[in-house]
Amino acid sequence: MKNRIRTARPHVNRNEALIFERSTPGKRGVDLPPLDVPPASPREALGDSYREAIEGFPEVSELEVVRHFTRLSTWNYGVDTGLYPLGSCTMKYNPRVNEAVARLEGLASDHPYAPEPLAQGCLEVLHETARCLAEISGMDAVSLQPAAGAQGELTGILMMRACLAERGNPRQYILIPDSAHGTNPASVTISGYQIRNLKSNERGCIDLAELSRAMTGEVAGLMLTNPNTLGIFETQMREISDLVHARGGLVYMDGANMNALIGVARPADFGADLMHLNLHKTFTTPHGGGGPGSGPVAVKTFLEPYLPSPTIEKLSDGSFRLNHDRPKSVGRVRAFYGNFGMAVRALAYILANGAEGLRQTTEDAVLNANYVLARLRDVYDVPYDQPCLHECVLSDRRQAARGVRTGDIAKRLIDYGFHPYTTSFPLIVHGAMMIEPTESASQDELDEFIEALRSIAEEIEEDPGFVLKAPHTTRVARLDEVGAARKPILRWKP
Amino acid sequence: MSYPTELLYTKDHEWVRVEGEVGTVGITDYAQKELGDIVFVELPRPGDAVTAGESFGTLESVKAVSDVFAPVTGTVEAVNAKLQDQPEMVNADPHGQGWLMRVRLANRAETEKLMLADTYETYLQEAKAP
Numbered sequence: 001m002k003n004r005i006r007t008a009r010p011h012v013n014r015n016e017a018l019i020f021e022r023s024t025p026g027k028r029g030v031d032l033p034p035l036d037v038p039p040a041s042p043r044e045a046l047g048d049s050y051r052e053a054i055e056g057f058p059e060v061s062e063l064e065v066v067r068h069f070t071r072l073s074t075w076n077y078g079v080d081t082g083l084y085p086l087g088s089c090t091m092k093y094n095p096r097v098n099e100a101v102a103r104l105e106g107l108a109s110d111h112p113y114a115p116e117p118l119a120q121g122c123l124e125v126l127h128e129t130a131r132c133l134a135e136i137s138g139m140d141a142v143s144l145q146p147a148a149g150a151q152g153e154l155t156g157i158l159m160m161r162a163c164l165a166e167r168g169n170p171r172q173y174i175l176i177p178d179s180a181h182g183t184n185p186a187s188v189t190i191s192g193y194q195i196r197n198l199k200s201n202e203r204g205c206i207d208l209a210e211l212s213r214a215m216t217g218e219v220a221g222l223m224l225t226n227p228n229t230l231g232i233f234e235t236q237m238r239e240i241s242d243l244v245h246a247r248g249g250l251v252y253m254d255g256a257n258m259n260a261l262i263g264v265a266r267p268a269d270f271g272a273d274l275m276h277l278n279l280h281k282t283f284t285t286p287h288g289g290g291g292p293g294s295g296p297v298a299v300k301t302f303l304e305p306y307l308p309s310p311t312i313e314k315l316s317d318g319s320f321r322l323n324h325d326r327p328k329s330v331g332r333v334r335a336f337y338g339n340f341g342m343a344v345r346a347l348a349y350i351l352a353n354g355a356e357g358l359r360q361t362t363e364d365a366v367l368n369a370n371y372v373l374a375r376l377r378d379v380y381d382v383p384y385d386q387p388c389l390h391e392c393v394l395s396d397r398r399q400a401a402r403g404v405r406t407g408d409i410a411k412r413l414i415d416y417g418f419h420p421y422t423t424s425f426p427l428i429v430h431g432a433m434m435i436e437p438t439e440s441a442s443q444d445e446l447d448e449f450i451e452a453l454r455s456i457a458e459e460i461e462e463d464p465g466f467v468l469k470a471p472h473t474t475r476v477a478r479l480d481e482v483g484a485a486r487k488p489i490l491r492w493k494p
Numbered sequence: 495m496s497y498p499t500e501l502l503y504t505k506d507h508e509w510v511r512v513e514g515e516v517g518t519v520g521i522t523d524y525a526q527k528e529l530g531d532i533v534f535v536e537l538p539r540p541g542d543a544v545t546a547g548e549s550f551g552t553l554e555s556v557k558a559v560s561d562v563f564a565p566v567t568g569t570v571e572a573v574n575a576k577l578q579d580q581p582e583m584v585n586a587d588p589h590g591q592g593w594l595m596r597v598r599l600a601n602r603a604e605t606e607k608l609m610l611a612d613t614y615e616t617y618l619q620e621a622k623a624p
Contacts, residue, residue, distance in 0.1 A: 424557045481556045485533035
C-alpha cells in the first residue's frame with residue numbers, strides 16, 4: 001500500500017529534540033574576553049531583578065543552536081513549499097517583487113513619527129492603495145487601519161452601529177447566514193449586537209422568504225459573505241440588499257472571498273454598504289508567519305464620517321495629510337496607520353497586474369476550483385451541486401460509510417506531500433472538505449493533488465484502517481487531539 | 495443506544511427529565527455522536543435564568559464549539575460540576591451521568607411542545623434521509 005505514494009516530498013524522518021534536551025552542563029556558546037574594566041556588582045545594579053542562574057536554561061554551542069533552528073525551519077510547510085489548498089484562506093503565491101518594493105530604502109526606513117512634510121511618499125502610497133481598493137470594491141472611501149480581517153469586521157460593525165445610532169436607533173440584532181465564517185458572530189457579539197441565524201436554502205444560499213421574516217425593525221443589518229463559504233455566488237444579491245435597505249438595515253459584506261470577484265464584480269454595485277478586504281488573502285501579502293495581516297474597510301459615502309481616525313487626505317496642492325479632526329469617527333483601531341508594509345505590497349501587486357491582470361487572476365482561480373470539482377465529483381460527494389467560484393466544497397459522505405471522515409482524509413493527504421484542505425467547514429455541510437486551489441496552482445500541480453485524493457478514495461475502499469491511522473510518513477504519528485484538548489500539557493518538564 | 499422513554503426531546507437534540515417542578519437537561523446520544531469527543535463544557539451558574547430555545551452554554555469538541563439550547567424556561571438550580579474535569583462523560587453517558595444542568599421550571603406547560611422518545615427517533619430517521 002505504501003508504494004502508492006508517488007508525489008510525496010522526502011521527509012527527514014528524524015524527530016528533533018527540544019533545545020533544552022540538548023543541554024550539556026557547563027557548555028558555552030561564546031567565550032567572553034577577559035574583563036578590562038573594574039567589575040561592578042550585578043546584584044547592586046539590578047536589585048531584585050538579579051538572578052544567579054536560570055533554572056533549566058539550555059547550555060549549548062553556537063553551532064548546535066544554528067543547526068537546531070535551521071532543521072526546525074525546514075519543517076515548515078508554506079505556500080513556497082507546495083500547494084496549500086486551505087479553503088476560505090486564499091493561500092496564494094506572494095510575489096517576490098512585493099518584497100523588493102517593500103524593502104526600498106525610502107519606504108522601509110521611514111519612521112511613523114516622521115513629520116508629514118517628510119512622509120509624503122509613504123502617505124501617497126497609502127492614499128493610492130486606498131484609492132485602488134475603493135475602485136476594486138466600488139466603494140467610496142477606505143481606511144487601511146484594521147490589522148486583519150476580523151478587526152476589519154469589528155470596525156465595520158462599529159461603524160454600522162454609529163450610523164444607525166445617529167439615525168435614532170442602533171437596533172439590537174444582526175443577521176448572519178448559517179454558512180458564515182466563525183469570525184462574523186464573534187465580531188457582532190463584541191460590538192454589542194446579538195446574532196440571529198439565517199438558515200440557508202437548498203442551494204446553500206440566502207432564502208429571501210426567511211430573510212424577509214427575520215429582517216424586522218430590531219435588526220441592524222445583514223452580514224454576509226459573497227460568494228458564500230460554499231463558494232457559491234448569491235445571485236439574488238440585489239433583492240437581498242434592497243430588502244435589508246427597505247427595512248432600514250445595512251448590508252455588511254465579508255470580503256474573505258474577494259478572490260472570486262476582483263475585476264469581475266464589485267460589492268458596492270450589488271448592494272453592500274461596507275466591507276472589509278484581506279490584503280493577506282486576496283492581495284498577495286504574506287499570510288501569517290511572515291505577516292502581519294491587513295484588513296482594510298471600504299464604505300459608501302454615507303458611512304465615510306465614521307471611518308477610523310485619522311484618514312489620509314489629498315490637498316488641492318497635491319500634498320497629503322493625516323486628518324484627525326473627525327468627530328463622528330469610531331476612533332483609532334490601530335497604532336499609526338495600520339500595517340504599512342502590507343499596503344506597499346498590495347499596491348505593488350495591484351499595479352503590477354493592472355485591471356486586466358487582476359481580472360485574469362479571478363478567472364484562473366475560478367477555473368482551478370471548478371477543475372478540481374469536476375475531476376473529483378465521481379469519487380467524493382458534492383453536497384450543493386452547482387458550479388462554484390474560487391473554492392469548492394465536497395463531503396465525506398461516501399467515505400463515512402466506511403468509517404473514514406474528512407479529518408482522516410486530510411491527514412492521509414499529508415503523506416502525499418500536500419497541505420490538507422479545510423476540514424469540517426462550512427458547518428452546514430456534514431463532513432465538509434473545502435478546497436481552494438487559488439490561481440497560483442498550475443494544472444500539473446492540480447492533477448497531482450487530484451490524483452492524491454482519488455488514490456485516497458481507493459485506499460478507503462480497500463483498507464479504511466490504513467487511512468484511519470494516517471499520516472504514516474511524518475516524524476510523529478497521528479496526534480491525540482482529544483487528549484491534547486482535555487488534558488493539555490502546556491509546559492515541557494525534564 | 496435507545497432513547498429513554500422518560501425523557502422529553504427537542505429538535506436541537508437536547509433532552510429534559512421532568513421530576514416535579516425540576517427538569518434535568520442534557521444532550522442526546524445523537525448529538526454527542528455528531529459533536530464527537532467533547533473536550534470542554536461551559537455551563538451557566540446556579541441562579542441564572544434560562545429561556546426555552548435559547549443558548550445556555552457551549553460544548554467544545556475537537557471539531558467545533560456548539561451552543562446548547564434550553565428545552566425549558568426557568569432558573570438554574572444546579573450544574574454538573576463533574577464535567578469540568580470529565581467532559582468525556584457527555585460522550586460516555588449522555589442520557590445519564592453526562593447531564594448538564596437542573597432547572598426549576600417556570601412554565602410546565604412548555605414541556606407539552608417537546609417530543610416523546612418515539613417521535614424523536616422518527617424525527618432522527620427523517621433528518622438522516624437524504
